[in-house]
Amino acid sequence: MxxxxxxxxxxxxxxxxxxxxxxxxxxxxxxxxxxxxxxxxxxxxxxxxxxxxxxxxxxxxxxxxxxxxxxxxxxxxxxxxxxxxxxxxxxxxxxxxxxxxxxxxxxxxxxxxxxxxxxxxxxxxVTINFSPRAAITTKGAVTTTGSIEVDGRDWNSTGTSIVGPGKFGISSMSTITNSGNSKVGGVGIAPAKPVPAAVKDPNNIWKDNINNDGDGATDEEAYDGIDNDNDGQTDEDTTGYPTSPDVSLGLPVGTLKAQAIAQGTYFTTEAALNAAIAANGGVVPGGKILYLDFDQWLPSNMGSVYNDPPSIIVHHNTAGTAYLKNMHGSFKGLILADFVEHLNGDCSILGAFMSFGSQAIGNTFGNGNAHIRFSSSVLTNLPSAxxxxxxxxxxxxxxxxxx
Ligand SMILES: [Ca+2]
Ligand SMILES: [Ca+2]
Ligand SMILES: [Ca+2]
Ligand SMILES: [Ca+2]
Known part of the structure; x- marks a missing residue:
């Protein structure tokens, strides 16, 4: 020896x-x-x-x-x-x-x-530090329907207890409309119907009128992963919604895709993604960046139980029109997607959801008793890039x- x-x-x-x-x-x-x-x-x-x-x-x-x-x-x-x-x-x-x-x-x-x-x-x-504005953060308009419950309060990493006031329930650059029996909570307030105004952050223009970097301009950087003013810093004082999932996480454009390819979790078809989940015992692979490079996942069948550790699902195309529809099952981590329409009955997301599409399709959340719960501890344990x-x-x- x-x-x-x-x-x-x-x-x-x-x-x-x-x-x-x-x-x-x-x-x-x-x-x-x-x-x-x-x-x-x-x-x-x-x-x-x-x-x-x-x-x-x-x-x-x-x-x-x-x-x-x-x-x-x-x-x-x-x-x-x-x-x-x-x-x-x-x-x-x-x-x-x-x-x-x-x-x-x-x-x-x-x-x-x-x-x-x-x-x-x-x-x-390459650690990912993501601190969203809300459990659901969107560029386009949001409508909650059915009996969905959106909770921006801070849940623990197993989704069993509330450990802090957390964030808004929903933040949008556009309007937020709540209908049916849907409930929204956040910032320490339990989900309720009618939805309290305090838990929502509508029409957020994504600029803070603060000169964050102390130069001669305020909110001078497009939120695009590019050093627009050539001062050696990227997105240091932004205006507008982040242009892509990579940009939203402060990563060079292409990082999430490259890491997914390296991990064997880059999917170009629905069938390949569904097969990978099936091969993992019907649970979304944990601790991975899953990059879905196809336009529509319908139905979006997530896992039978929460994956552990948390993962990141990226569903985005350059046109901003990738589309998750009829989501159900359980997922722990961060979903970065262009659009979602209908989180069905048993759908359970612990972590956060952020969308990038601006058009009037999708972003209709809820078609049953689904719930989305914010969790800061889940987001601090996202996989590295x-x-x-x-x-x-x-x-x-x-x-x-x-x-
Ligand atoms: Ca500035
Ligand atoms: Ca600023
Ligand atoms: Ca920029
Ligand atoms: Ca700059």
């Missing part, structure tokens, strides 16, 4: 694979020539070295998958199960709780086997002549 420390950062893992591969195949060739010479002891020693290198290669392959979030080599994320020539590579990827995981890599060939075990810590590097991993090798083992 031998102990050592090692850190792998983005970009280096692939290099390790290449180097290990070169070493491995170089030695394989050498071992082949030794084998031909008939020295059994030498062959055993060479197989031993090859097995150790192969275990390192398998570990590097697993780490590359974990770091990118992409199952590049098949078999599941962080799991390698391959055979090349007389060598088989195998890894397991075991959660230890929190940010810690253990990767066990083993390799075996004709005369030897070897293993290496690493503990890795995944550290978020990027991460690095640090790696600590905790053990190495090798066995000669035991395969």
């Amino acid at each position: 031998r102990h050592s420390n090692r850190h792998a950062e983005r970009g280096t893992v692939m290099l390790i694979v290449v180097l290990m591969g070169a070493l491995f195949f170089g030695l394989a060739t050498f071992a082949g020539s030794m084998a031909q010479s008939g020295h059994e002891t030498a062959r055993r020693e060479q197989d031993n070295v090859r097995a150790r290198l192969a275990a390192d290669v398998a570990l590097s392959m697993a780490l590359e998958e974990i770091q990118t979030g992409v199952d590049t080599y098949g078999g599941g994320l962080g799991v390698i199960n391959q055979t090349t020539g007389d060598t088989s590579f195998l890894t397991t990827y075991v959660p230890l709780g929190g940010n810690l995981y253990q990767v066990n890599a083993t390799a075996r060939n004709t005369r030897a086997r070897a293993g290496v075990t690493a503990v890795i810590q995944q550290t978020p590097t 990027g991460s690095t991993i640090s790696v600590r090798i905790v053990s190495r083992g090798r066995t000669v002549g035991a395969t």
Whole structure:
């Protein structure tokens, strides 16, 4: 057994694979020539070295998958199960709780086997801090119907108790209309009908008449992810509604999509999204950014229970016309969508909802007993938009002549 420390950062893992591969195949060739010479002891020693290198290669392959979030080599994320020539590579990827995981890599060939075990810590590097105006924040008009309940009070992370006054129930750049038996609460006030004026924030023009950055202009920046006045800061003193989900989170445009692609949660069809939820036991994958790059999710079948940890669902197109319709089921996290129409009976969203469409379609919330509840603790535990991993090798083992 031998102990050592090692850190792998983005970009280096692939290099390790290449180097290990070169070493491995170089030695394989050498071992082949030794084998031909008939020295059994030498062959055993060479197989031993090859097995150790192969275990390192398998570990590097697993780490590359974990770091990118992409199952590049098949078999599941962080799991390698391959055979090349007389060598088989195998890894397991075991959660230890929190940010810690253990990767066990083993390799075996004709005369030897070897293993290496690493503990890795995944550290978020692009954290998302999102503090919306309300449980539902929209650009377009909002109408609540049916028996939907919108609550901007601050719920705990399991949706079982209220821990603070929270935010508005609904904030809109346009009008807010409440009909049917729908109830809205927020800022410490329980959902009620008729809806108290204090829980609503209609016709918010998204400028504060404050010179937030102390330069010569007030509210001079379009909320667009661009440094419009070339002062080196982006969106430092904004006017208008954020132009996209990325912009609303203060991320460079394209970040959410890129991260979803890296995590394998970028979907171009309804069928692919529904299949992913089904494959996850009927629950929305937790701790992920799900990017829905298609125009309509109908019906929007979320999970049978809350996903945990919270996730982000992005449903947005450049025209601002992506459309969630007949939502039901449970979701914990943040939904960033262009439009929604009808949150049906059992629909339960814990976290926040923000929409980006401005046209007169959609943004009709409610068709039953659905509820949307604001939760600051859910929003502080949203998935990161990027991460690095640090790696600590905790053990190495090798066995000669035991395969
Ligand atoms: Ca200013
Ligand atoms: Ca301002
Ligand atoms: Ca700007
Ligand atoms: Ca600027």
